Amino acid sequence: MTDTDVTPQGSRLPRALTPFRHSAYRRLAIALVLATFAGGVWVVGLVWEVIRLGGGPAQLSLVSTASAVGVLLPALLGGVVADRVPQKVILLGVAMTEVACMGLVAVFSVTDLTRLWQLAVVGFAIGAAMAFYYPAYSAWLPALVPEEDLLAVNGFEGMIRPTIGQALGPAVAGVVVGAASPGAALSVAALSSLAGLVALATVPLTPVRRDTDQPATSMLHDLREGFGYMVRTPWLLATLLFASLMVFLIMGPLEVLLPFLIKDKLGGGPGDHALVLAAFGVGGAVGSMTVASLRMPRRYLTWMNLMWGLGCLPFAVMGIATEIWMLVVAAFVLGAFFSAPMVIWGTLLQRRVPPHLLGRVASLDFFVSISLMPISMALAGPVSEAIGLRTTFLIAGTLPAVAAAVAIIAAKLPQDEIAHPLD
Numbered sequence: 314m315t316d317t318d319v320t321p322q323g324s325r326l327p328r329a330l331t332p333f334r335h336s337a338y339r340r341l342a343i344a345l346v347l348a349t350f351a352g353g354v355w356v357v358g359l360v361w362e363v364i365r366l367g368g369g370p371a372q373l374s375l376v377s378t379a380s381a382v383g384v385l386l387p388a389l390l391g392g393v394v395a396d397r398v399p400q401k402v403i404l405l406g407v408a409m410t411e412v413a414c415m416g417l418v419a420v421f422s423v424t425d426l427t428r429l430w431q432l433a434v435v436g437f438a439i440g441a442a443m444a445f446y447y448p449a450y451s452a453w454l455p456a457l458v459p460e461e462d463l464l465a466v467n468g469f470e471g472m473i474r475p476t477i478g479q480a481l482g483p484a485v486a487g488v489v490v491g492a493a494s495p496g497a498a499l500s501v502a503a504l505s506s507l508a509g510l511v512a513l514a515t516v517p518l519t520p521v522r523r524d525t526d527q528p529a530t531s532m533l534h535d536l537r538e539g540f541g542y543m544v545r546t547p548w549l550l551a552t553l554l555f556a557s558l559m560v561f562l563i564m565g566p567l568e569v570l571l572p573f574l575i576k577d578k579l580g581g582g583p584g585d586h587a588l589v590l591a592a593f594g595v596g597g598a599v600g601s602m603t604v605a606s607l608r609m610p611r612r613y614l615t616w617m618n619l620m621w622g623l624g625c626l627p628f629a630v631m632g633i634a635t636e637i638w639m640l641v642v643a644a645f646v647l648g649a650f651f652s653a654p655m656v657i658w659g660t661l662l663q664r665r666v667p668p669h670l671l672g673r674v675a676s677l678d679f680f681v682s683i684s685l686m687p688i689s690m691a692l693a694g695p696v697s698e699a700i701g702l703r704t705t706f707l708i709a710g711t712l713p714a715v716a717a718a719v720a721i722i723a724a725k726l727p728q729d730e731i732a733h734p735l736d
Contacts, residue, residue: 332462332469340516341457345470346477347509348408351502353482354489355415357590358498360572361490361583362422363432370694372429374569379433381564381687383440385680391445392676393535396669400453401518403445408510410442415503422496447679452672455663456519467659468605475597475652479590487587539673542666543681548614549666549674551724552658553681555618559713561685563625565693566709574631574702575640585637592641596648603649604656609735613661614726617654622717624650629710632703664735 332338363373395403414435421427458466489498543549575581575589610616627643627650634640666674697705721727 330469331465332458335458335462337457337517337519338466340512342469342473344408344509344513344516346473347505347512348411349474349478350482350485351411351415351505351509353478353480353590353594354486354498354502354505355482356568357483357486357583357587358490358495358502359418359432359436360586362418362427362495362499363429364572364576365422365495366427366429368429370569370573370697372694373572374565374690374692374694375429376432376436377568377693378687378690380436380440381683381690383437383442384444384683385440385687386444387441388444388676388680388683389536390532390676391679392448392539392673393532394445395448395452395672395676396535397521397532398449399518399521400449400456400672401513401516403449404453404513405510407442407446407449408506408513411439412503412506412510414439415499415506419496419499419503422494422499444676444679448672448676451659451662451675453519455668455671457516460664463663464605464609464656464660467656467663468601471601471605471652471656471659472598475594475601475648477594479594479597479648481591481594483587483590483594487583490583535673539670539677542670542674543677547724548726548729551720551726552614552618553678555716555720556621556682557684558716559621559625560682561689562709562712563628563689564686565689565696566628566631566706569690569693570697570702570705571631573697574706575637578702579634579637579640581637585640588637589640589644593644593648593651596645596650597652598648599645600649600651600653601656604653609657609660611734612727612730613657613735614730615721617657617661618717618721618726620650620654622714624654625713626710629707632706632710661735665733 333342359376360373363376366372418427418432418435421431454466455463485501486498489501543553571589572586575585579585624647627647630643631640634643662671662674662678693705
């Protein structure tokens with residue numbers, strides 16, 4: 314043990330910062346911050362590029378659905394590849410794809426050559442790349458930091474993603490769109506993504522975490538092995554099925570309908586949209602850091618699912634909101650209760666899933682959780698036109714709580730968490 318691993322009792326780093334003792338993680342964190350910022354700017358810039366082209370909820374649904382389908386199709390393959398190929402190589406490929414796609418759309422926008430179908434194609438390509446990102450990243454972390462730092466990693470990243478990706482990035486995008494154009498915001502996203510690629514290239518390459526005496530197997534065998542583990546593990550299967558339904562109910566309203574609720578019902582613009590997303594991000598940071606600063610709850614499965622289910626109730630508030638500030642408050646609470654359980658979930662996977670299966674299980678987590686996202690994106694526009702924006706938000710806010718209760722009871726999660734404590 315070195316001096317970088319231990320500090321005097323009165324000068325210990327806060328738990329969320331302990332992974333920064335490791336040089337490799339410091340470099341990865343810089344790459345993560347830059348890429349997350351780029352993603353936050355991209356989301357808002359893309360929305361207002363669609364609006365600049367005269368698009369409405371249906372057109373934004375098309376672009377968002379293309380991205381979601383792109384993520385979904387290769388999601389299972391991403392986990393198999395993550396358990397076979399050095400994860401840094403995969404992440405570099407993802408980063409290069411994002412840089413190319415964002416740069417292309419930025420050029421199209423600045424030169425007024427953008428077409429809706431182009432945005433759909435680019436969204437599909439970025440989505441397909443991201444399908445390889447999550448399992449590779451999840452499988453790489455335990456090779457970069459020791460097990461005792463994993464909770465801190467999840468807590469720190471639970472803070473970075475909402476503050477940078479859902480708060481700072483959208484806020485900057487809103488300012489740039491309002492002051493200049495969507496094309497300018499998309500250019501900022503492309504440049505930040507390029508900087509993230511450069512930072513990622515400096516992280517040392519590590520070997521794949523796989524048993525050396527494990528016999529060679531086919532990719533199909535690896536996929537079946539991961540799927541079999543999921544089906545045989547009730548806490549994993551129940552949570553993933555619940556998450557899939559929750560994503561179906563909330564992602565369409567959040568990604569597709571929120572800008573039009575702000576614009577058409579409350580008379581807001583890009584700055585208000587960015588403010589609401591920023592509140593969502595700040596709430597997520599507060600929720601993540603709160604959970605990461607506490608002990609793992611004894612009833613970790615119950616609390617995790619209940620926080621997700623009950624945490625969707627702010628959508629109902631959004632449905633009846635009459636002022637922008639009400640959306641801001643609701644988004645803050647929503648962000649806190651959406652991100653806080655993610656700290657528990659990430660640590661849970663890393664501690665209860667066998668290391669050689671982590672990439673595949675992470676991809677199954679990714680796949681099952683987003684399997685209904687394309688349908689949610691595609692239906693959001695037509696459903697809101699049929700029953701109204703406000704009613705759609707009311708449904709998204711109330712049904713997840715019921716689904717969470719069903720998952721907890723049906724899978725006997727209270728008994729499982731007592732039998733497998735994570736103190």
